[in-house]
Amino acid sequence: MSDRIDHRLDTKLVLPFGERITVPTVLSYRTDDPFAVHLIFHADTEHTTAWAFDRDLLSRGLRRPCGPGDVYIWPAGMGSDAELHLVLSPLQGTARLVAPLPVLAQWLDRTYALVPAGQETDGWDVDAELSLLLHGAT
Numbered sequence: 001m002s003d004r005i006d007h008r009l010d011t012k013l014v015l016p017f018g019e020r021i022t023v024p025t026v027l028s029y030r031t032d033d034p035f036a037v038h039l040i041f042h043a044d045t046e047h048t049t050a051w052a053f054d055r056d057l058l059s060r061g062l063r064r065p066c067g068p069g070d071v072y073i074w075p076a077g078m079g080s081d082a083e084l085h086l087v088l089s090p091l092q093g094t095a096r097l098v099a100p101l102p103v104l105a106q107w108l109d110r111t112y113a114l115v116p117a118g119q120e121t122d123g124w125d126v127d128a129e130l131s132l133l134l135h136g137a138t
Contacts, residue, residue: 003030003031003114004028004029004030004031005027005028005029005107005110005111005114006026006027006028006029007026007027007103007107008024008025008026008027009025009027009099009100009103009104010022010023010024010025011023011025011039011041011086011097011098011099012097012098012099013095013096013097014096014097014098020098023041023042023097024041024042025039025040025041025042025099026038026039026040026042027039027104027107028040029055029107029110029111029114031114031115033052034055034115035054035055035056036052036053036054036055037052037053037054037055037058037108037111038050038051038052039051039052039086051071051088053071055108055111056117057071057073058073058104058108059108059112060073061073061074061075061084061086062075062084062101062104062105062108063075067087070088070089070090071086071087071088071089072086072087072089073085073086073087075101077101079102080102082100082101082102083098083099083100083101084098084099084100084101084104085097085098086098086099
């Protein structure tokens with residue numbers, strides 16, 4: 001059984017000259033993938049784009065710039081107007097998005113209430129997981 005915490009919010013795609021376009025986004029956290037957070041972007045088409053990255057990276061990014069790979073995050077501003085900037089760099093380009101930091105922080109706190117830091121592997125059957133990894137699904 002998987003518990004999940006989803007939250008819908010509007011992120012802003014930042015265009016090269018500073019214009020911002022609203023992108024409906026769903027934040028998703030699932031206990032069957034406890035180390036990751038998922039962002040599902042819904043553009044004005046029937047297609048969605050999803051990104052998954054380390055939950056602890058998002059937590060660190062709420063406080064200071066971080067991100068060694070294809071996700072780079074930094075906070076800006078203070079109080080209820082604070083924003084979180086996310087630069088996502090897939091192979092074919094880069095997207096810079098901005099989201100309300102207090103909303104992200106509140107949602108992230110809920111994920112840590114569901115699965116506290118350091119307890120992500122509690123309840124996992126390590127032998128079964130290794131068997132799936134080494135031998136494939138049966």
